[in-house]
Amino acid sequence: MTDTGERKAAMDAPEAPRSEVGLDARLVVDRGTFRLDVALTAAPGEVVALLGPNGAGKTTALRALAGLVPLSGGHLRLDGAELDRTPPESRPVGVVFQDYLLFPHLTALDNVAFGPRCRGARKAEARARAAAWLDRMGLAGHADAKPRRLSGGQAQRVALARALATGPRLLLLDEPLAALDARTRLEVRAQLRRHLAEFEAVAVLVTHDPLDAMVLADRLVVIEDGAVVQEGGPADIARRPRTDYIAQLVGLNLYRGRAEGHTVRLGTGPAITTTEDLAGPVFVAFPPSAVTLYGARPAGSSARNLWRCEVAGLESHGDQIRVDLTGELALAADLTTVAAAELGLHPGAPVWAAVKATQTHAYPA
Amino acid sequence: MTESAAPKPAPTGADPGTGGPRRSRRRGRTVPLPLLVPALLGLAFLLLPLLALVIRAPWSGLSEQLSSPEVWQALRLSLLCATSATVLSLLVGVPLAWLLARTDFPGRGFVRALVTLPLVLPPVVGGVALLLAFGRDGVIGQWLDAWFGITLPFTTTGVVLAETFVAMPFLVISVEGTLRAADPRYEEAATTLGASRFTAFRRVTLPLIAPGIAAGAVLAWARALGEFGATITFAGNFPGRTQTMPLAVYLALQNDPAAAIALSLVLLAVSIAVLAGLRDRWMSAS
Numbered sequence: 001m002t003d004t005g006e007r008k009a010a011m012d013a014p015e016a017p018r019s020e021v022g023l024d025a026r027l028v029v030d031r032g033t034f035r036l037d038v039a040l041t042a043a044p045g046e047v048v049a050l051l052g053p054n055g056a057g058k059t060t061a062l063r064a065l066a067g068l069v070p071l072s073g074g075h076l077r078l079d080g081a082e083l084d085r086t087p088p089e090s091r092p093v094g095v096v097f098q099d100y101l102l103f104p105h106l107t108a109l110d111n112v113a114f115g116p117r118c119r120g121a122r123k124a125e126a127r128a129r130a131a132a133w134l135d136r137m138g139l140a141g142h143a144d145a146k147p148r149r150l151s152g153g154q155a156q157r158v159a160l161a162r163a164l165a166t167g168p169r170l171l172l173l174d175e176p177l178a179a180l181d182a183r184t185r186l187e188v189r190a191q192l193r194r195h196l197a198e199f200e201a202v203a204v205l206v207t208h209d210p211l212d213a214m215v216l217a218d219r220l221v222v223i224e225d226g227a228v229v230q231e232g233g234p235a236d237i238a239r240r241p242r243t244d245y246i247a248q249l250v251g252l253n254l255y256r257g258r259a260e261g262h263t264v265r266l267g268t269g270p271a272i273t274t275t276e277d278l279a280g281p282v283f284v285a286f287p288p289s290a291v292t293l294y295g296a297r298p299a300g301s302s303a304r305n306l307w308r309c310e311v312a313g314l315e316s317h318g319d320q321i322r323v324d325l326t327g328e329l330a331l332a333a334d335l336t337t338v339a340a341a342e343l344g345l346h347p348g349a350p351v352w353a354a355v356k357a358t359q360t361h362a363y364p365a
Numbered sequence: 366m367t368e369s370a371a372p373k374p375a376p377t378g379a380d381p382g383t384g385g386p387r388r389s390r391r392r393g394r395t396v397p398l399p400l401l402v403p404a405l406l407g408l409a410f411l412l413l414p415l416l417a418l419v420i421r422a423p424w425s426g427l428s429e430q431l432s433s434p435e436v437w438q439a440l441r442l443s444l445l446c447a448t449s450a451t452v453l454s455l456l457v458g459v460p461l462a463w464l465l466a467r468t469d470f471p472g473r474g475f476v477r478a479l480v481t482l483p484l485v486l487p488p489v490v491g492g493v494a495l496l497l498a499f500g501r502d503g504v505i506g507q508w509l510d511a512w513f514g515i516t517l518p519f520t521t522t523g524v525v526l527a528e529t530f531v532a533m534p535f536l537v538i539s540v541e542g543t544l545r546a547a548d549p550r551y552e553e554a555a556t557t558l559g560a561s562r563f564t565a566f567r568r569v570t571l572p573l574i575a576p577g578i579a580a581g582a583v584l585a586w587a588r589a590l591g592e593f594g595a596t597i598t599f600a601g602n603f604p605g606r607t608q609t610m611p612l613a614v615y616l617a618l619q620n621d622p623a624a625a626i627a628l629s630l631v632l633l634a635v636s637i638a639v640l641a642g643l644r645d646r647w648m649s650a651s
Contacts, residue, residue, distance in 0.1 A: 066557050088556045101554040105572040114568070118559035166559060 020080045022046070023170060023202045027064045028073035029057075036060050036226040037074070042202045042219075044079075049217030050206045053245055057226040058206040059098075062172050065204060066095050078202070079169055089118070091170075094163030098175040100155050102147035108134060108158045109143040115166035133161040137195075152180045153188045160195060171196075173205035177212050189215055210249040214238070222246055240363050241285060252285040253331045256365055264362055270328050272355075273304040274362040281365040288322065290359035291333035294352040295343050305355040307331075311345050321345075325353055415633065422630055423623045430627035438605050439613040440631060446521065446609060447589040450528035451536075454585050458536040459578060463566065465537070466544035467552075477541075484534045491530050492598025499526065499599075523600035524607050528589035535588050536581040543577025544570070580643070587639055591632070 022043040029036040036057040042048045050058045063069040065076065067088030076083045083091055094115075102111050112130035117123065134143050137157040147155055156176065163171060176192060177185050193216050196203050207213050213220050214234035221231040222243070230242045241247040247254030257266040259278040265271045272284050298306070309327030316322075321340040323333045333353060335343075343351065423430065430436070465477050483491055499506040499517045509515040517523045551573060555565035571578075593611040600607040602616065610632055617625040 068553050068556070088553075089559050089561055091557075093557060095554070095557040097550065097554055101548070101550055103551060103554075103569055103573075114555070114560070115558035118555075118564060162558065 022079065023204070024075075024077040025065065026074035027061050027076070028071060029060055029064055029069055030072040031060075034060075034226060036064070038221070038223060038226070038228055039074075040065075040204070040221065042204065044201050045199075046219065047196050047199075047203045047205065047217045049213035049220050050204065050223055051210060051213045051220050051249075052208065052223035054208060056223045058208075058223055059174055060226075061223070062095075062174050062204065062206050065170065066093050066172055067091050092166075092168050093170045093172060094166055094168030096156075096159045096163045096171070096173040096176055099179050100147075100159035102150075102155055102158055102162070104147050107144050107146055108139060108150065108154075111147065111158055112162045112165050115162060119166055130161070130165055133165050134158070137161045151184070153184045153191075156180065156188055157191070160192070164195075164199070169201045171199060171201065171203040173203065175207055176205060176216075177207070177209070192216060210238075239361070240283070242283060242365070247285060252287055253291075255284045255329075257282060257284060259362060262357070266329075270307055272360060272362075273357045274360045275357050276362040278362055278364060282362050283365050284360055284362045286355055286360040288332040288334040289320075290355050291331060291335075292354045293323065293333055293335060293339075293343055293345075294354065297352050298354065304357055305360070307353050309351055309353050311347050311349045311351060313347060314340070314345060325351070329353070418626065418629055418633060422626050426623065427627055427630075430624050431631065433624075435604060435613070436624075436628060436631070439608055439610050439628070442521070442524070442605070442608065443590055443610040446524045446528055447532075447586050447592075449525045450532055450589040451582050451586040453525065453529045454533040454536045455578070455582060458533045458581075458585075459540055459571075462537045462540035462544055463570075466541045467549065480537050481534055483531055484538070488531055488592065488594030488596075489598050492527060492595035495523075495527055495530060495595065495599040499523075518599055519601040519603065519607060521600075521606055524596050524609060527595040527599040528592045531592050531595050532585040532589040536578075536585040539581030539584055540574065540578055543574045543581075546577075547573050583639060583643055587636065590635065 022041065024041050026039045027036060034057070038050075038057070038061050040048065040050075040061070050061055052058045060069060064071055067083070067086065071084055074084075078092065102108075103114065106114065109127060109130050112133050113123075113126040116126035116129050121129065131140070131143060134140055137160065139154060139157055139161070142150060142154060142158075145154075147158070150158060156179075160173075160176075177189055180188055189212060196216060205213075205216060207216075217234065219231065220234055220237050222229050222237065222245070224243060224245055230237060230246060237246060238250045241250055241252055241254055244254060255264070255266050255272065257264040257272070259265075259274075259276075259280060259282040261277055261279070262274055263271050264274055264278075264282055264284050274284060297308075307328040309325040309329065309331070311323055312326045313324040314321055315324070316337075317334065319337065320334045321337055323335065323340070323345060325331050325333060331353060343349075345351070461480065465473065465480070496503060496518060498504050499509070501507065501510055501516060501518065506517060509517065517526060547570065551569050552562070552565040555569045556562065560568065590609075591611055592609070593615070596607070596609060597612055602608050602612045604613075608616070610628060614625050614628045614632070617628060
């Protein structure tokens with residue numbers, strides 16, 4: 001297609017303006033008490049994950065991109081074309097819905113052929129294209145199956161084929177793996193990653209699962225309460241979380257404070273000694289596994305970070321025990337079952353928590 | 366003793382003295398008499414008249430009764446008009462149901478109430494209202510007569526209109542319920558694939574709600590077949606033109622009761638056939 005050729009040429013030319021290809025959007029949706037205001041850009045070939053807790057506005061953002069929810073403000077440009085006022089059926093957008101929404105009365109083949117048919121292809125041509133897509137997804141043998149006869153993983157691939165069969169310039173995936181059980185999920189996640197890597201236009205996926213986001217996406221955009229709180233590469237976000245939600249997702253204790261050299265003072269409360277030399281507002285993060293617990297104040301401990309705490313709760317976490325602590329500093333600590341038993345931990349038990357400065361990580365807020 | 370020894374508590378032991386042990390084990394619980402007696406009375410009340418119809422039927426002269434051309438004329442007219450009324454109801458009723466279920470406009474609740482009004486309105490009143498609207502001097506009828514020379518009352522078309530008026534609400538309510546139960550996100554999915562709202566309705570929603578439409582159509586058809594009050598008021602009782610089976614039955618009852626019974630038997634047979642056709646849908650419903 002000439003369209004693809006032009007895009008390739010534009011990509012090859014280094015001086016091509018970025019806004020001419022890919023997605024450039026600011027999505028504003030007002031819904032009474034809830035307001036979504038999210039800026040989103042993505043280059044062709046890029047996979048962006050919208051990550052956030054339930055009710056953060058991820059799905060609303062996705063629906064706004066698809067045109068299923070009208071924008072109250074902002075703009076939406078795809079490959080340089082304004083889409084704000086384009087009705088959903090005219091947008092070059094493909095959607096994989098959370099529970100796939102495969103049409104139950106149509107076979108897998110006719111589900112995939114539905115899009116090309118609606119966009120003007122003749123019946124035979126649409127079915128041939130659909131068959132090619134199913135073949136590519138490894139589903140050639142299931143073309144005549146009705147959706148209810150497909151497994152979760154197969155249905156997911158049919159849904160993906162259906163969304164891709166219209167040749168979208170923007171692919172939207174709403175919680176693409178949420179409907180699958182743990183084992184299928186692992187396999188489908190790997191397949192989806194491969195298909196997304198092959199997809200040459202912009203892909204935006206919504207998820208509340210950090211693992212899905214980190215495996216599938218090149219870039220994460222974290223949304224809380226309708227606004228972007230952090231964006232960046234998966235590794236960067238995992239190392240330097242900026243909100244409690246993200247810290248919890250990636251399993252870190254996170255504090256915000258003011259640094260004076262190696263000391264970070266948290267409000268009026270305790271201070272944390274770090275190895276970084278910083279000044280001004282900073283975040284300090286350390287993993288729960290870096291915390292050592294003592295039944296009594298340790299004599300001559302080298303740890304500068306020592307706080308008097310109380311056990312608020314215990315939870316088994318794989319072969320470890322996750323201990324929630326309150327007191328001078330609220331934190332989570334991981335220790336082995338043996339260590340927890342030796343300390344005689346129970347809710348309400350007083351403990352001392354220590355963290356080495358080398359285990360902490362401070363970065364500007 | 367048994368309570369502590371039995372691995373599972375037996376559901377039957379709790380209420381000794383009522384019902385046989387075998388039956389109560391199968392049903393789980395016995396039926397209390399204050400419910401059982403009225404229930405059986407109600408059942409008997411529903412079945413006895415039908416039974417009487419069968420008992421008193423002039424079986425020996427039945428073939429003679431039914432072979433008269435008037436009977437077949439009335440039956441053919443009944444089937445024709447009921448089917449036409451059902452088709453008419455489908456053509457306008459399904460879109461109306463969609464409008465009520467899938468769009469939001471001011472006064473929607475009021476419109477919905479108006480649609481259901483013919484369900485509770487005495488059919489005779491419906492017939493009078495139809496006369497006032499489509500009669501020769503009616504609000505619309507006078508223009509139809511003056512401009513197109515169309516007269517509706519006391520014609521076969523009038524029968525179809527009267528039956529549609531009474532039967533369509535059944536279809537609309539049934540289809541609207543099915544539409545509300547159907548997931549509207551299928552239409553959204555179709556839209557993102559490039560389907561206009563109408564295409565989404567035609568190719569996705571309509572097939573999904575087809576069972577509900579079929580059930581509504583059968584309900585409407587059965588209601589139209591039995592329609593009496595509105596028909597006789599608006600269309601009159603002319604053999605071959607507007608005399609449907611119910612009208613023929615009523616008329617026959619005045620001078621030839623045996624014929625009335627024979628005609629009733631035919632209608633009963635048609636009803637049973639309809640019910641048998643729907644047994645998967647309704648009779649197996651839990």
